[in-house]
Amino acid sequence: MIYAFLYCYFWQSQRLYSWFRWLRYFDLWCSTLKVLVDSVLVRQARFQSTLEIETLQRRYAIATDLLGHSESGSVAHGSAIYHSIFTPDVTMTLVRLDGEIKQFSGIDAWAGLVEITLGQYISTQHLIGTQVVDFESLVVDESGLVTAGDGLLKSYLQGWHTFPDGRIWLVVGIYHAKVRYTNAAGWQIWHMKLEHVANETRPASSS
Numbered sequence: 717m718i719y720a721f722l723y724c725y726f727w728q729s730q731r732l733y734s735w736f737r738w739l740r741y742f743d744l745w746c747s748t749l750k751v752l753v754d755s756v757l758v759r760q761a762r763f764q765s766t767l768e769i770e771t772l773q774r775r776y777a778i779a780t781d782l783l784g785h786s787e788s789g790s791v792a793h794g795s796a797i798y799h800s801i802f803t804p805d806v807t808m809t810l811v812r813l814d815g816e817i818k819q820f821s822g823i824d825a826w827a828g829l830v831e832i833t834l835g836q837y838i839s840t841q842h843l844i845g846t847q848v849v850d851f852e853s854l855v856v857d858e859s860g861l862v863t864a865g866d867g868l869l870k871s872y873l874q875g876w877h878t879f880p881d882g883r884i885w886l887v888v889g890i891y892h893a894k895v896r897y898t899n900a901a902g903w904q905i906w907h908m909k910l911e912h913v914a915n916e917t918r919p920a921s922s923s
Contacts, residue, residue: 757860765862766849768903769895772801773871776891776905777842783827784834791831798823802905803896809909837877837885844891845872854897865897873910882920888913 775797782794808820820826834840848870855864875887894907 757858758854758856761856761860761862762851762854765851765854765865765867765897765903769849769867769869770847770871772895772903772905773847773869773891773893774844775801777844777873780830780834780842781840783831784837784840786835795827798827800904802908803901806905807907809907811909811911813912813915834877836879838880839878841876843874843876845874847871862897863899865903867895869893869895869905884918884920886916886918888915 779794779797779801782790782797785791785794802823804823805821806823806826808826810818810820812818820829850868850870852866852868853864854862854867857863869891871891871893873887873889873891875889877885877887879885890911890913892909892911893905895903896906897903
């Protein structure tokens with residue numbers, strides 16, 4: 717009788733131990749799976765955010781060319797893009813080749829400068845080249861959606877400007893943008909610095 721009792725006791729104990737060990741492994745597996753899923757969600761959010769941030773500067777280039785046109789529709793379209801990619805309190809810094817630095821505050825102040833400056837040309841084309849995004853912070857919720865974030869965007873620029881007499885003014889520069897994510901507006905630029913690196917005026921084409 718005692719042997720039967722001990723047998724049943726140890727047999728049940730072994731089953732209970734195996735069951736608890738299985739639960740432990742299952743919990744460890746679930747924890748590992750959650751870490752992997754969270755890592756994938758964060759990488760996906762970072763990749764998506766990188767694309768959205770890079771697009772800000774590309775849309776800026778298109779909007780800038782639109783502001784240089786005299787047609788009211790083009791100016792309105794360019795201004796609308798500016799208001800979507802910049803925060804209302806955006807600040808701008810222009811660093812010229814001679815070292816002169818100019819500061820601007822607000823979207824309309826910068827848009828007005830662009831409109832006046834580019835109005836003297838018959839056409840312009842601003843090309844965005846190499847771009848690099850560095851995140852200072854990125855907050856992602858359990859579903860993989862970005863809820864907050866800050867970052868830096870560096871973009872190379874080539875700006876082509878055609879004078880009425882056919883001459884072309886080529887500007888090479890770098891945009892340094894500081895971006896921020898909000899639930900209300902997504903990624904936007906809250907500070908941008910345009911650094912002129914080189915320029916060249918080319919004669920009108922004989923053709």
